[in-house]
Amino acid sequence: xxxxxxxxxxxxxxxxxxxxxxxxxxxxxxxxxxxxxxxxxxxxxxxxxxxxxxxxxxxxxxxxxxxxxxxxxxxxxxxxxxxxxxxxxxxxxxxxxxxxxxxxxxxxxxxxxxxxxxxxxxxxxxxxxxxxxxxxxxxxxxxxxxxxxxxxxxxxxxxxxxxxxxxxxxxxxxxxxxxxxxxxxxxxxxxxxxxxxxxxxxxxxxxxxxxxxxxxxxxxxxxxxxxxxxxxxxxxxxxxxxxxxxxxxxxxxxx
Numbered sequence: 001x002x003x004x005x006x007x008x009x010x011x012x013x014x015x016x017x018x019x020x021x022x023x024x025x026x027x028x029x030x031x032x033x034x035x036x037x038x039x040x041x042x043x044x045x046x047x048x049x050x051x052x053x054x055x056x057x058x059x060x061x062x063x064x065x066x067x068x069x070x071x072x073x074x075x076x077x078x079x080x081x082x083x084x085x086x087x088x089x090x091x092x093x094x095x096x097x098x099x100x101x102x103x104x105x106x107x108x109x110x111x112x113x114x115x116x117x118x119x120x121x122x123x124x125x126x127x128x129x130x131x132x133x134x135x136x137x138x139x140x141x142x143x144x145x146x147x148x149x150x151x152x153x154x155x156x157x158x159x160x161x162x163x164x165x166x167x168x169x170x171x172x173x174x175x176x177x178x179x180x181x182x183x184x185x186x187x188x189x190x191x192x193x194x195x196x197x198x199x200x201x202x203x204x205x206x207x208x209x210x211x212x213x214x215x216x217x218x219x220x221x222x223x224x225x226x227x228x229x230x231x232x233x234x235x236x237x238x239x240x241x242x243x244x245x246x247x248x249x250x251x252x253x254x255x
């Protein structure tokens with residue numbers, strides 16, 4: 001589920017259009033706001049950031065817009081990396097509309113938790129609440145829909161979730177409310193969006209491939225396959241990457 005088998009970026013975008021669109025939005029907004037630092041981009045950031053005081057004053061769109069905004073490049077890449085890693089399997093299992101509903105729903109619930117329990121002038125941005133909502137759906141599978149996720153992937157997602165939860169409380173400048181309530185939102189929504197869901201299968205993507213592009217390679221069977229050792233240690237590689245990114249985020253990123 002969490003090992004990418006797509007042969008190109010174009011193929012990834014074809015198989016998972018929602019995840020791809022979300023990542024493009026993340027990067028486009030970062031370029032507009034932080035890289036180019038255009039007046040319009042800065043104004044957009046100020047208009048869209050979550051702020052409890054302004055929400056109280058009636059600016060309810062701030063429960064949605066923070067999902068797409070980030071503090072800087074590292075923050076953008078961290079959340080985009082998590083989305084690319086864990087989002088595709090769920091997009092295939094749920095379908096486009098259910099995935100959008102679950103992702104935005106969990107993000108809104110995370111922002112609502114930040115509003116209800118955060119300080120009066122609390123300000124926050126980031127897709128973390130929505131991403132933790134994805135974790136919530138997976139953990140719901142592990143607990144109540146075991147036929148949708150195998151043992152190996154259950155161990156991977158559970159381990160990474162626990163690490164993420166621990167880092168939520170030990171790292172500075174973390175939106176704890178967004179993480180916790182985003183996870184709760186995803187866990188609650190899972191009972192609805194997982195109705196009629198099918199287990200993830202990389203073979204299901206084959207129907208989108210253009211067979212005219214496939215050519216016979218007489219040496220195809222002599223090529224080295226994906227190293228078994230790498231597959232066996234995939235969990236530890238992912239953990240190492242997350243820990244590294246977590247350490248880098250201590251430079252002052254506000255999740």
